Structure formats: C-alpha cells, structure tokens
Amino acid sequence: MAEGSNLFGELRRFARTSGAVSGIAARVAGERVFGIKTDRSAHAEDLKVILGGLKGPLMKVAQFLSTVPDALPAEYALELAQLQANAPAMGWAFVRRRMGSELGPNWQSKFTSFTQEASAAASLGQVHRAVLPDGTDVACKLQYPDMPSTVEADLRQLKLAMAVYHRMDSAIQHEEIYKELTERLREEVDYTREAAQMRLYGAMLADTPQVHIPVPMPGFCTGRLLTMTWLQGRPLMDRLNEDPPQEERNAIAEALFRAWYVPFYRFGVIHGDPHMGNYQVRPDGSVNLLDFGAIRVFGAPFVRGVIDLFEAVRDNDEAKAHHAYTTWGFTDLSKEKMEVLGLWAKFLYEPLMDDRVRPIQETDDPQFGRAVAAEVHAGLKRTGGVKPPREFVLMDRSAIGLGGVFLRLKARINWSRMFHELIEGFDAAALAERQAAALGAAGVPKAG
16 A cells, blocks of 8 residues: 555554544633633643654644744643654664665665664654765655655644634634645655755755755655755754854854745745754854755745835835735735734834844844734734635744744844845846746746
8 A cells, every 4th residue: 555545544643643632622622611721831731742752744733833823822832832853763674664665675785875873853754864976975864654644644633623723712714724734744745846946945045155055866866765965064053052153143144034035035935944953054154954845936926915015014005005915815804904914014024124233123022922923813803803825824934933043043133134135126027937947947846
C-alpha cells in the first residue's frame, strides 16, 4: 500500500492525538455551556507535551496558530509558541531503508561519506551530513515514514479543534485559515517541490549578499529525499544566547528583512515559516535561510494592496484602506469593522512610517502585540466577526513571526528606509513578469 493512502497510519495518528483534542473540547464545552471554570494553562501545558512528542505537521500547525492573533485561546497560544521543531531522530535502520528506497540498494556508493547520526531532527524529517564523490559537502533531509497519511490525520484533528474554538468564540472565522493550512501542509511533504522552491529562492536572492540559500543537488533529490549543499553557520538562538554586539544584531535583522521582503515586493513570493530554527548566522552577520517547504505565491494585486494599506494608514485614507482590504478578499466591511482592522494595520505598519533608527517596537513589553490583538479581537467580536481571506493568512503570520524575531534581536535599524527602498517604483505588471519567469525557470509547480 502506498504511503499516501495508508489508512492504518492515519488511524494510528488519530488515536494518538484525538484524546488531547477531544479532552480540550470537553473542557471548552463545560466552560461555555455549564459555566465550569477550568485551568486552561494546565490543559495547554498538557497539549504542548503531547504535541511536542509527535513527529509531524500537527506540531507545525501549533507553531503556526500560535502566531495568528486569537486563532487559539491565549493560554494555548503561549504554550504552543514554545514548541520547537526538534523531535527525536529516527535510527540508522530507518535511514538505510529510506535512502535505499529513494536512491537504490547501492546508495552508499554514491557518497564518499554519510553520517549515521542525524545532524538535526524536525517535524517532517531529519538531516544527515554527507560528502559527494566530487567533494561537495551536503545535507540530506529524509522524510519520516507515512508523512502523507500523518498530514491527513492531523488535518482532521485540526479541523475538529478549530471548530470547537469557533463555537466558543466566533470573532475570527477559520474556514479560509484551515483551507490555507491544508494546501500548504500537503505541499510540504513533496520534497521535489521544495527543491524547486529552493532554486527559486536562490534566484530571487542572488543579488542579496547578506542571505545564503542552499543549492539542491540534481540526481540526489526525490519526493522524500532532499539533498542540498551544506551551509556553514550557527543557529540564531545559539548566537543570541551569547549576547552579540548591537552592530551584529542590526546586521542580522537587516539580512532577515531582505530575505523575506525582497522576494515579496519584487516577485510576490514569501517564505511562510518564520521559525527561529530556520535561521543560521555567519560570523559576518549574514544569514542562512533554511526550509523551503512552505512558501506562498501572491498575485501582483495582493502585493499592491499591501502598499496601498500602508499609504492608507499613513494618510488616514479610509477609502484607500477599504480598497486594499477588498483587494485581498475581505468582505462585509462595515465602517466599524474597518476601524477595528485599522488598529491592527497601524500596529504592523508603525515602524515603517518612522524614518529613523529605532527598535521594531518602542515598548519593551513582549506582550504588547498580544494586547493589541486582544483589542482587535474584542472589536471584531462586537462588530460581527471577520473571515480572513486565504492569501492573508501566511502574510500576517510572516509579519508577526518575523517581528517577534526582530524583538528578540533587539535590533535598531531604519525599517522605514529599507521598506521604501523595496517599494520605490513598484510596478505590478513588471512584478508579474518577473514572477512568471522565476517560477518557470525554477520549475515550481502551480499550487493545488
């Protein structure tokens, strides 16, 4: 039976996770229907322990939802935000089987060396260091068994969990969030697609020396094996724990800003996984960008809408803001809802309007963003709720996730100047042409 249709794998996965989800569902129902107050913090800790011990996309979903304002109760989001993609590695027996199934029974003869111990283990696969016959140092990312069936089982659990929360609180409608997560997660298990997306990023950032992208190795990549050049660098968190000087913090922040927004404003493409484990730093302050399983391609009108909303907030132009939101796909926007959404837009755009060297957030309170989100949530609930369009989901997540990284960096740079350098002379038609050419040259298949 093919891995993609492994019903038994899905059932096993369902059994392992359904207890956690249904238990929370029961507690939420008890609180909502019967007024029984429960200890959400304790339940969230239980959920984190359960999810943290699993290999697979449910952990990635938890990390994702922890960055979407009020997609989950605050207590759950706080605990799930601490999850790290660091599941225990699979053993050498698995590695031999996986490599043999992907490159043939004589796979070891295709490498000069191949480490038995994994260099890194994450939610969907693990990485082994190896050397090719021509001396190229490479990283081999091997997908864990039954990932397609794991994705389907996890998506069912996610749908249940989101439905339960929506019954408790309908300020944000989750239908499009779920659809977006479904499509992106199904794409992530296709390493052939990720190799193409890696080539795409290498091309889009070829003129950005502060950012380094691994190169996939032809003949060593399949749907479940991704072999790429090994990049020298240290995990960002390790370097931050050493309290680097301000100049280095600023250089890292500028590199990360360009890594995300050069592709977006010039090609309409964004890296959708702003996780701390996806950055490495080099001694010169440049960065390695890793993991290209979740990218999002946007049409030129969406990118234009991002710029339009910035200008609307800057100029206090309600009509232009309404145009931007409708361009993205927001519907049923009353004046009251617009005012509420404007609070969130002002929070996101504020650093880009201040033409001076400054931190990304003036206050040192790490919960400031959540306080703004709570105010927005209350306003949306009061005005009848909102349904975020699919395209908005990863964009918002990336902005919030990257902003959190800038906060941790304690970077002080001119965010406004970098932003205006990227949007100066924006031409939607030119972006569409660049995007089509880049996607075609990299061989990135169409979404869906």
